[in-house]
Amino acid sequence: MEKQSSVSVVLFLHAALLISTCFGSKSWPSKKQVALFIFGDSYLDSGNNNYINTTTLDQANFWPYGETYFKFPTGRFSDGRLMSDFIAEYAHLPFVPPFLQPGFRQYYGGANFASAGAGALVETFQGEVINLKTQLKYYKKVETWFRHKLGDVEAKVTLSRGVYLFNIGTNDYISPFLTNSPMLKSYSRSRYVEMVVGNLTSVIQEIYSGGGRKFGFINLLDSGCLPGVRIIKPENNGSCLKEVSSLAKLHNKALSKLLIQLGNQLEGFKYSLYDLNSNLRQRIRHPSKYGFKEGKTACCGTGQFRGVFSCGGKRTVKKFELCEDPNEYVFWDSLHLTEKVYKQFANEMWSGRPLNSKSTTGLYSLKDLFQDL
Numbered sequence: 001m002e003k004q005s006s007v008s009v010v011l012f013l014h015a016a017l018l019i020s021t022c023f024g025s026k027s028w029p030s031k032k033q034v035a036l037f038i039f040g041d042s043y044l045d046s047g048n049n050n051y052i053n054t055t056t057l058d059q060a061n062f063w064p065y066g067e068t069y070f071k072f073p074t075g076r077f078s079d080g081r082l083m084s085d086f087i088a089e090y091a092h093l094p095f096v097p098p099f100l101q102p103g104f105r106q107y108y109g110g111a112n113f114a115s116a117g118a119g120a121l122v123e124t125f126q127g128e129v130i131n132l133k134t135q136l137k138y139y140k141k142v143e144t145w146f147r148h149k150l151g152d153v154e155a156k157v158t159l160s161r162g163v164y165l166f167n168i169g170t171n172d173y174i175s176p177f178l179t180n181s182p183m184l185k186s187y188s189r190s191r192y193v194e195m196v197v198g199n200l201t202s203v204i205q206e207i208y209s210g211g212g213r214k215f216g217f218i219n220l221l222d223s224g225c226l227p228g229v230r231i232i233k234p235e236n237n238g239s240c241l242k243e244v245s246s247l248a249k250l251h252n253k254a255l256s257k258l259l260i261q262l263g264n265q266l267e268g269f270k271y272s273l274y275d276l277n278s279n280l281r282q283r284i285r286h287p288s289k290y291g292f293k294e295g296k297t298a299c300c301g302t303g304q305f306r307g308v309f310s311c312g313g314k315r316t317v318k319k320f321e322l323c324e325d326p327n328e329y330v331f332w333d334s335l336h337l338t339e340k341v342y343k344q345f346a347n348e349m350w351s352g353r354p355l356n357s358k359s360t361t362g363l364y365s366l367k368d369l370f371q372d373l
Ligand SMILES: *[C@@H]1O[C@H](CO)[C@@H](O)[C@H](O)[C@H]1NC(C)=O
Pocket: 053, 054
């Protein structure tokens, strides 16, 4: 035991030496790097909510979050890494730090603005999350940083080489069911979807006008089938909540349509679109085909499907059970996925065939977007 650990210390020192020799004193990532800017919700939040005044409902900075890969809680809503962490790795970037993490930083590698619980509408979990509009405001600060560093012209060129990854909307559609907010009752369903997609569109257009050209989108999962949503109506006996799933479906149609439009309208607009909806549904239905034992019940939580959002024992309900091996599960907690499934999605998103492939203008895989087009 003793001997083994000293061997690994030596190995570690060697590795550290090797890294510092390879990269020398160069700051890394450099301004030649294609940056990754991340917007959205808990599926991409690497810890911004650790630094806002919110509740444990929107935080994951306690055990057992992070237990497998990091061995400590980082604020990520998973046992380990998220899709965006794998995308950064494939793009040869270090982990993209949360924008709100204190400390001096340079942004040549990008920044992560995502916030658990956030939606495209400011009303979604209002006061407890960093909504998409505020995420854009933070991005504007980063734009200013680039202009100070590089000048207006070179900043715009550098920002145009960056990739802008989005996962947003699920909270807009599930929050009315989780909180009894009147938002969904005040509008028709199609008008509500129009508002969500409209607010996302404004953010895309703002980024585009600052120079952004390459966008990665993830469509909305079948949110009615989340363990935490299946249990909202006990009389449903645990089947997927159709009202919620159909909103996600409407949204996804509108998103596909929007991207085809933007591809035709905006000069130089390039995008990828990952079909999270059908790829997650496949794994819920046929977990063993993808290397999982359980597709419906979460690893961490309590109650039917472990759908009660209690993982870690720091939220309203304190009781929770934790599975032995998260790698056997699709769902990590009642609303989020395990690192294993996030990695599968990141792999497909990186090089797989994107959705919307009938449209031609501007559609790429994420990998293509990172190659300097
Ligand atoms: C944080 O939010 C709580 C509840 O809304 C409030 O009472 C408290 O003053 C806030 N704290 C800060 C530092 O803003």
